[in-house]
Amino acid sequence: MLEKIDGIVLKTQDYGESHKIITVYSKKLGKFTALAKGAKKPKSRMAAVTQPFIYAQFFVYVNKGLSTIQQGEIIESFRPIREDIIMTAYTAYIMELTDKLLDSQVPDVYLFEQLFGTLNWLVEHEGADVPIMMYELKLFKKGGFAPIVNQCSNCGSKELPFSFSIAEGGFLCRRCIHLDENAVPLPESLTKILYIFLNVGLERVGNISIKPDNLKLLRQILDAYYDKYGGYYLKSRKFLKQLDLLR
Secondary structure, three states: OOEEEEEEEEEEEEEEOOEEEEEEEOOOOEEEEEEOOOOOOOOOHHHHHHHHHHOOEEEEEOOOOOOEEEEEEEEEHHHHHHHHHHHHHHHHHHHHHHHHHHEEOOOOHHHHHHHHHHHHHHHHHOOHHHHHHHHHHHHHHOOOOOEOOOOOOOOOOOOOEEEEEOOOOEEEEOOOOOOOOOOOOOOHHHHHHHHHHHHOHHHHOOOOOOOOOHHHHHHHHHHHHHHHHHHOOOOHHHHHHHHHHHH
C-alpha cells in the first residue's frame, strides 16, 4: 500500500551500485527503513531527498520489513546545520541515538516533535548543549532507563539537596548518600534543570542560562549515565569527544 509519510532521515547506507537504504523517523509511522532505488546516482531525484537530516515528504510502499520509497520531496533541508561541523556532529549524535533506542514502526508523536524542534532550535539559536541534553533524556525515558530526578532513588524523599548517583540511577538525598561514595553533589539549580530537561518539552522552554561549569558537569553526568545504562556503542559520541579536544 502506497502511503504519504513526512519524516526525518536518520541515516543512510549504500545498497548495491546505485541504491540506498535509508532509515526515516516519522510522526505517522515511527521509525522505518526503506529502499530508495537509484538514490546514489548524481542526477537522481532521490539523491538530495535521501541525505541525512533531511525532513521530507515520502511516498512509501510500507512493509513490516524493508519498505520501498517511490518518490520524495524536501520540506526542510536544515542547511545551516550541514554548514557547521559542530552542529553536524551534534545532529549526527541525536540521529544515531534515536535510531539505536527506538523500535521500528512504533509511532510517538511527542518524541518526533521533540526531535524536529531540536533541529529547528539548532538552526535558530546559538549553542547546542541545552536542546541536545533535553532530547537525550527524553530518549532515555523512551528507552526505559531514564534517571530518577524528582526524588531520592532509594527512599523517595523530595527534600533537597540531592546528589546524582550513576550506580543508584538518579538522585540520592542526604540520608542515602552513603549508598554511593561517588555520587556527585548537585546545586539546587541543576536539580531543577534535570527535572525540566526530562519532563518538559523544548517548545515550553525559553532561554535557560547555565554556567559553563554546570553545563560541563551535566554533560559528564549524562555521558557516564549512558555508558552504564545505554547499552549501544555510538560512533558519533566518539567524534564529539574528539571535537571537544580540538576546541
